Amino acid sequence: MRREFLVPLILGILAFGMILWSPQTGWSLRGIILGETGSVNNLALENQSLRSELEALQYLKETLYSVAHTYVPAMVYARYPGNVKNELLIAVGELQGIHVGQSVVIFPFSAETSSIAKINPFLVGKITRTSKESAVATTIFDIEWKSAVRIGKTNREALLLGGNNPRLTLIEKKTSGIQENDMVRNASRDFPYGLAIGEVTNVGLSADRLYEEASIRFPYAIGELRMIYVDTAFEDIRESQ
Secondary structure: OOHHHHHHHHHHHHHHHHHHHOHHHHHHHHHHHOOOHHHHHHHHHHHHHHHHHHHHHHHHHHHOOOOOOOEEEEEEOOOOOOOOOOEEEEOOOHHHOOOOOOEEEEOOEEOOOOEEOOOOOEEEEEEEEEOOOOEEEEEOOOOOOEEEEEEOOOOEEEEEEOOOOOEEEEEEOOOOOOOOOOEEEEOOOOOOOOOEEEEEEEEEEOOOOOEEEEEEEOOOOHHHOOEEEEEOOHHHHHHHO
């Protein structure tokens, strides 16, 4: 066998043996032999970046307020002839563990999966009155509603004002502003932190041009809700703290 083929053959056998014994070391050696050190380095950098992202997500998970939620489904009573948006009368009450202050959410229907996406609840309102077998939930569409929220990946702070057309106000102007379709999430201690509310739309300036303002797009029509869910765990835990 000619000498120019002998060295590559020996190195190839060595690399194959290293792959069987230690895959990571073996593939690195193979890359060096084949001149693929650049690809190996790129892969190492990608792995480092992924580890950094995982660490950041783990930190976020540990710092967010986390509770075990218990959702009680509730049918919504019809209110004819008027279709009131600011309140929902529901068919569960104190006998089912419902009391004032609990969060009311929906799970938007997903056309893609033909199922309820229970990993992504949206805040609708809170329980404000109860009886033995029924309760009233005041919704975000109530003119008296005010709550703190955060917007998008940069967590821009805003004040949510309720009404027939709820809006976001008192948003500080910045170079990197809020954008259409940014997610609006709860930042008030009265409800689970980070609970989705809707998406940003119609971004503009306030009348005095000192702040940004925006409207909210909701994944539901309040007048068409037939069932909502009451979070019976969060208020109990918050009161115990």
